[in-house]
Amino acid sequence: MSHYIRGLVVRSAGVPAELVELRLPEIGPGQVRVKVRAAGVCHSDLSMINGTLRPPHPLVLGHEAAGEVVEVGEHVTRTRVGDHVVLNWQPACRTCWFCEHGQPWLCSTSSGVAALENGLTLDGAPVHVTLGLGAFAEQVVAPENAVIPVPKELNFEVAALLGCSVLTGSGAVRNTAQVQPGESVLVIGLGGVGLSAVAAARAAGAGKVIAVDVTEAKKGLAEAAGATDFVVSSDSLSKEIRNLTGKLGADHAIECVGRASTIRAAWRATRRGGQVTVVGMGAADDMVQLGALDIFSSARTLKASVYGQADTDIEVPALARDVLDGKLDLDHLITDRITLAEVPAAFDRMSRGEGARSVALL
Numbered sequence: 116m117s118h119y120i121r122g123l124v125v126r127s128a129g130v131p132a133e134l135v136e137l138r139l140p141e142i143g144p145g146q147v148r149v150k151v152r153a154a155g156v157c158h159s160d161l162s163m164i165n166g167t168l169r170p171p172h173p174l175v176l177g178h179e180a181a182g183e184v185v186e187v188g189e190h191v192t193r194t195r196v197g198d199h200v201v202l203n204w205q206p207a208c209r210t211c212w213f214c215e216h217g218q219p220w221l222c223s224t225s226s227g228v229a230a231l232e233n234g235l236t237l238d239g240a241p242v243h244v245t246l247g248l249g250a251f252a253e254q255v256v257a258p259e260n261a262v263i264p265v266p267k268e269l270n271f272e273v274a275a276l277l278g279c280s281v282l283t284g285s286g287a288v289r290n291t292a293q294v295q296p297g298e299s300v301l302v303i304g305l306g307g308v309g310l311s312a313v314a315a316a317r318a319a320g321a322g323k324v325i326a327v328d329v330t331e332a333k334k335g336l337a338e339a340a341g342a343t344d345f346v347v348s349s350d351s352l353s354k355e356i357r358n359l360t361g362k363l364g365a366d367h368a369i370e371c372v373g374r375a376s377t378i379r380a381a382w383r384a385t386r387r388g389g390q391v392t393v394v395g396m397g398a399a400d401d402m403v404q405l406g407a408l409d410i411f412s413s414a415r416t417l418k419a420s421v422y423g424q425a426d427t428d429i430e431v432p433a434l435a436r437d438v439l440d441g442k443l444d445l446d447h448l449i450t451d452r453i454t455l456a457e458v459p460a461a462f463d464r465m466s467r468g469e470g471a472r473s474v475a476l477l
């Protein structure tokens with residue numbers, strides 16, 4: 116039996132996204148069908164439509180989501196109908212070189228796939244789904260390893276955030292930067308990922324957590340997340356950070372924007388021997404220029420953190436437990452609760468740097 120659903124589709128580059136009727140594929144062995152209950156508006160989706168990334172079209176947007184399993188295919192073992200699940204846009208195959216060497220976040224079966232076809236159709240023609248999910252839709256068909264069961268007490272809007280922004284931001288701090296108690300941490304870019312990084316840095320015992328954004332508007336959100344200092348980004352950022360860190364520069368910078376200019380700013384604001392962790396997903400042609408002598412003499416480390424450098428199957432349930440135990444408060448991250456039809460307006464707010472997370476509730 117075919118299922119028809121509504122999903123938010125970009126028909127071609129530069130054309131606004133619209134809600135259209137889509138036909139779901141029948142699920143095959145090892146696949147599951149999930150009724151989406153909450154889907155967050157993530158910056159990577161904005162990058163799919165604003166020219167930063169160049170995905171194929173037509174494309175269903177959305178990849179940060181949670182929902183309820185409504186059908187399972189043959190041989191599915193990790194979930195059953197009725198389970199509440201977080202969707203995982205980087206499911207690990209557990210058999211490739213990276214998975215077998217403890218780096219499932221770099222799994223070669225899915226890494227770098229901005230969009231693929233999964234049998235979904237629009238007027239009989241194939242449609243691509245963002246990061247293998249296409250979660251701005253009433254339902255999603257995905258392989259079973261792309262769902263992570265979570266306790267039913269966890270509300271769907273918070274569960275959705277665990278699938279991308281929270282895992283990415285907190286993982287960058289805990290797994291990639293490995294922030295230690297007393298260290299100073301600079302976080303540049305205060306969207307859902309950046310604010311999660313601020314909260315994780317504070318939770319890790321950082322002495323100073325300096326939050327940076329382009330406008331004063333994010334100050335309240337930054338402080339609610341645990342920032343000790345807030346700085347509006349400017350050409351004198353590195354000087355201001357030095358003044359806040361005993362003239363040294365920060366031990367860590369977490370770059371959550373994905374632009375050469377902010378990666379450079381993060382580099383210059385860290386101390387000698389400090390570490391820059393790039394979390395933002397930037398454009399292929401945005402080149403970061405660093406001096407060869409500077410790389411040597413500053414002795415800094417530049418790292419990237421993909422999907423929180425986390426084993427999602429372990430860390431998403433752990434984050435869910437932290438939320439239920441009251442150790443992790445994510446309510447302040449959600450500033451707008453919207454419908455699927457209101458997602459394009461949420462992209463506009465995100466482009467203007469307003470608010471934290473918008474979450475579509477279905």
Ligand SMILES: [Zn+2]
Pocket residue numbers: 157158159160178179279280
């Ligand atoms: Zn995301």
Ligand SMILES: [Zn+2]
Pocket residue numbers: 207208209210211212213214215219221222223224
């Ligand atoms: Zn793998």
